Amino acid sequence: MELGERRGRFVSAVTHELRTPLTTFCLYSQMLADGMVRDESAKREYLNTLKREANRLAKIVENVLCFARLSEVRSTSRAEETDAADLLDRTVPTLARRAAESGMTLDVDIEALRGATLCVDPQTVERILTNLVDNACKYAAGYCPPGEAGGSGIADDRIHIRGAVIDRQVSISVADHGPGIPISQRSKVFRAFNRSGSDSSNTKPGLGLGLSLSRGLARSLGGDLTLGAPPSGSSGAVLTLIIPAAHSAGVGRSVQTA
Numbered sequence: 558m559e560l561g562e563r564r565g566r567f568v569s570a571v572t573h574e575l576r577t578p579l580t581t582f583c584l585y586s587q588m589l590a591d592g593m594v595r596d597e598s599a600k601r602e603y604l605n606t607l608k609r610e611a612n613r614l615a616k617i618v619e620n621v622l623c624f625a626r627l628s629e630v631r632s633t634s635r636a637e638e639t640d641a642a643d644l645l646d647r648t649v650p651t652l653a654r655r656a657a658e659s660g661m662t663l664d665v666d667i668e669a670l671r672g673a674t675l676c677v678d679p680q681t682v683e684r685i686l687t688n689l690v691d692n693a694c695k696y697a698a699g700y701c702p703p704g705e706a707g708g709s710g711i712a713d714d715r716i717h718i719r720g721a722v723i724d725r726q727v728s729i730s731v732a733d734h735g736p737g738i739p740i741s742q743r744s745k746v747f748r749a750f751n752r753s754g755s756d757s758s759n760t761k762p763g764l765g766l767g768l769s770l771s772r773g774l775a776r777s778l779g780g781d782l783t784l785g786a787p788p789s790g791s792s793g794a795v796l797t798l799i800i801p802a803a804h805s806a807g808v809g810r811s812v813q814t815a
């Protein structure tokens with residue numbers, strides 16, 4: 558893709574993504590300022606909406622800035638030794654809150670990571686996992702797989718986070734029960750500004766930047782981010798963050814992704 562085309566797609570994606578929250582901000586704040594909303598419960602609802610849109614804007618800005626500085630991450634990140642499971646223990650509560658906002662729940666099993674040491678910037682790992690959970694929420698929330706005889710199946714609101722230590726590498730997988738990623742899109746899923754085939758109509762928010770950014774951040778840690786297939790008979794996507802272990806008391810132990 559030519560530089561001019563990449564810039565055009567970047568500007569178009571950012572403009573589209575900023576327009577909705579900014580419109581909401583202008584409208585709701587003006588209505589509140591003009592005293593048009595008198596009911597206290599309605600005021601709280603408006604304020605909660607403004608808070609959600611502010612968080613959405615903050616995430617857009619953070620991801621765009623981080624993506625723009627991606628080539629500098631390796632030289633500027635502050636690596637420190639930390640137990641992999643302890644790092645996840647500190648990160649999971651934040652991930653659980655983000656999932657709950659979309660009506661999703663986390664199913665976490667990271668015991669296999671106890672004793673495995675990483676030398677990483679904890680904030681980088683947290684950003685990657687946040688992007689993966691946000692991605693799962695965006696596509697899996699409320700999804701009902703096809704049932705028998707063409708009917709609707711039952712929605713599964715769980716996001717599975719699993720840990721493993723294999724061949725001196727720590728892997729952290731995030732799996733959902735959404736529609737999954739079409740075969741035609743699997744080779745493109747880590748491209749910047751790519752939107753999956755199920756989202757080609759832009760009905761879901763996002764720049765199509767999260768997975769590209771997350772893979773770049775993973776590689777800045779000396780690791781990678783990979784796309785796997787869900788277990789046979791299941792829907793959804795499985796994304797796995799792989800990071801070299803600095804020290805490991807659990808080489809060879811693993812937990813399979815649910």
